[in-house]
Amino acid sequence: MAEAIGVDWLRSIVMRGKGVMQTADFYSKNWGLESVEKRDDALFFRGTGSEPFIYGLREDTVYGIDFIGFGMASRERVDALHRQLSEAGVRSLDQPHELTTPGGGYGFSATDPDDRRLVFSADAVQSTPREEMAKPRKISHVVLNTPRLEEVQDFYVNVLGFRVSDFSANQMVFLRCSSLHHSIALNRNSYSSVNHVAFDMSDVDAVMRGIGRMKTLGQAPAWGPGRHGVADNPFAYFVSPSGFVIEFTSDVIDVDEATHKPQVWSRHSPEAMDVWLTAGPPTPAMRAVMAGRPDPGFPVP
Ligand SMILES: [Fe+2]
Numbered sequence: 001m002a003e004a005i006g007v008d009w010l011r012s013i014v015m016r017g018k019g020v021m022q023t024a025d026f027y028s029k030n031w032g033l034e035s036v037e038k039r040d041d042a043l044f045f046r047g048t049g050s051e052p053f054i055y056g057l058r059e060d061t062v063y064g065i066d067f068i069g070f071g072m073a074s075r076e077r078v079d080a081l082h083r084q085l086s087e088a089g090v091r092s093l094d095q096p097h098e099l100t101t102p103g104g105g106y107g108f109s110a111t112d113p114d115d116r117r118l119v120f121s122a123d124a125v126q127s128t129p130r131e132e133m134a135k136p137r138k139i140s141h142v143v144l145n146t147p148r149l150e151e152v153q154d155f156y157v158n159v160l161g162f163r164v165s166d167f168s169a170n171q172m173v174f175l176r177c178s179s180l181h182h183s184i185a186l187n188r189n190s191y192s193s194v195n196h197v198a199f200d201m202s203d204v205d206a207v208m209r210g211i212g213r214m215k216t217l218g219q220a221p222a223w224g225p226g227r228h229g230v231a232d233n234p235f236a237y238f239v240s241p242s243g244f245v246i247e248f249t250s251d252v253i254d255v256d257e258a259t260h261k262p263q264v265w266s267r268h269s270p271e272a273m274d275v276w277l278t279a280g281p282p283t284p285a286m287r288a289v290m291a292g293r294p295d296p297g298f299p300v301p
Helices: 020-031 075-087 149-158 204-216 284-291
Strands: 009-017 034-038 042-046 055-059 064-071 106-111 117-122 138-146 163-168 172-176 184-188 193-200 223-227 234-239 245-249
Touching: 009 020, 009 138, 009 193, 020 034, 020 042, 020 055, 020 204, 064 193, 075 106, 075 117, 138 149, 138 245, 149 163, 149 172, 149 184, 193 284, 204 223, 204 234, 204 245
Parallel strands: 009 055, 064 117, 138 184, 193 245
Antiparallel strands: 009 064, 034 042, 042 055, 106 117, 138 193, 163 172, 172 184, 223 234, 234 245
């Protein structure tokens, strides 16, 4: 049997919901993304990095994730991952094919145990990175709420090749697909939904300047600024006009694959949660919005 392979990096996320396309200005003017393509039913944005798009909004009747995009280093790896999913008994939603999202490429989609749609792709046309202060470069990580954390963790680890980086008590698990400490994290919840999407900034100054731009435009962080203990990353959380939680972050630590041992981080030590002690714990209102709205995903018939 061929050696197991894993996804290579986190590329993009597209959200869906009622009226989400009407929030386009918020994402370009306030959040700092660049609109790259407007379609009748969907919008796509890029960051200042090389991905042809990192974020999207698709009109739909339910609020949640349209799909999470993962990068594969080659077409051969897309085909190999497709075979690997099929051998693991995971039914893909389609066969590998030429994609029509911005940048094109070659990929396929499948669902995780919560019926979240995932797209795996290679060969998308890359853009030239730009240096622009306080504009998001790429998606840093996505945190998913799940009622079946162990099963979802097992899928990301054993079928998609993620590694466990750390745990936050018995509540969260942080998963990496590259040297970055986490690209996906899972959070125990009574139903499946999106917790938040984090956008990567060049450094802590850019995070602060991003907060400044948001404040100037009338919106203070809903939580933060602070610095998380687990991956040592500065954070500031905001709520989008559609009620999605989004985060500015930077400097998520790299993990040494050879020596890293997952730890269980306490949720009772304030400094483990909030290194600078500037943010304090999230308010009940913030926790409620991070619990998200139940997302039925895309059940395979
Ligand atoms: Fe985060």
